[in-house]
Amino acid sequence: MIKVVFSVVALLFAHSLLFATIMGSKHDLSMNNYYGTYGNETQVCVFCHTPHASNPDLSNGAIWNRSITDTSQFILYSGANGEPNHPSMLCLSCHDGVSNIGDPSAVAGAQMHQLINEPGSGLATGDGGPNCKACHKAMFGIGGGLPSDTVMNMFPGRWWTIGPDLSNDHPVSIDYSASQSNFPTEFKPKSAVLAEGFVLPDGNVECVTCHDPHNPNNGLFLRKSNINSAVCKTCHIK
Numbered sequence: 001m002i003k004v005v006f007s008v009v010a011l012l013f014a015h016s017l018l019f020a021t022i023m024g025s026k027h028d029l030s031m032n033n034y035y036g037t038y039g040n041e042t043q044v045c046v047f048c049h050t051p052h053a054s055n056p057d058l059s060n061g062a063i064w065n066r067s068i069t070d071t072s073q074f075i076l077y078s079g080a081n082g083e084p085n086h087p088s089m090l091c092l093s094c095h096d097g098v099s100n101i102g103d104p105s106a107v108a109g110a111q112m113h114q115l116i117n118e119p120g121s122g123l124a125t126g127d128g129g130p131n132c133k134a135c136h137k138a139m140f141g142i143g144g145g146l147p148s149d150t151v152m153n154m155f156p157g158r159w160w161t162i163g164p165d166l167s168n169d170h171p172v173s174i175d176y177s178a179s180q181s182n183f184p185t186e187f188k189p190k191s192a193v194l195a196e197g198f199v200l201p202d203g204n205v206e207c208v209t210c211h212d213p214h215n216p217n218n219g220l221f222l223r224k225s226n227i228n229s230a231v232c233k234t235c236h237i238k
Helices: 002-019 086-092 176-182 190-195
Strands: none
Touching: 176 190
């Protein structure tokens, strides 16, 4: 009986892990993704990572397969121009602002679809054959949009284009311990934040502090459910 119960628990745990992956999520740009089948590439990881010839300016251990054209375009929370730290720059190589013709962006429109090393043998740049429905869903009549809609509907919605102006977003690339030390009644100790499964790369608040790009289970790739503002209250004392 104990063996049966253990087997069931193990099966349920494995089942939960299976669905806590990037595969089939909104970050899956392969031919079979969240929005349906399109394109011709079955690999999932390649649209962000490459095992060879990765971007030396952004990788920092992440073997990154994308580029940022002009980092001087970023405006930080303080209102000053500056570069976010590497962990957040990775996210901003897609979530940078390209959503329509003429929008400000740190990534040139031509580079938005370019992988440093696309799938296949050898080293070659190219778009890798992504599932266009993942970003340009209105062009395919997904979510109420129609192919005949205005040119704006050909581009990704602005809800996910975070940068390059970060002055109106939650600050990133800031030292958590310094903030907690300056405002001890407003922020929980660093140890309490880490105990909740949140991450502080090099001690800093970054995009990945609150978001896990490989796990869609909590919506918006949050590290835990935000019911009753649970994500916010992981750091903030309220």
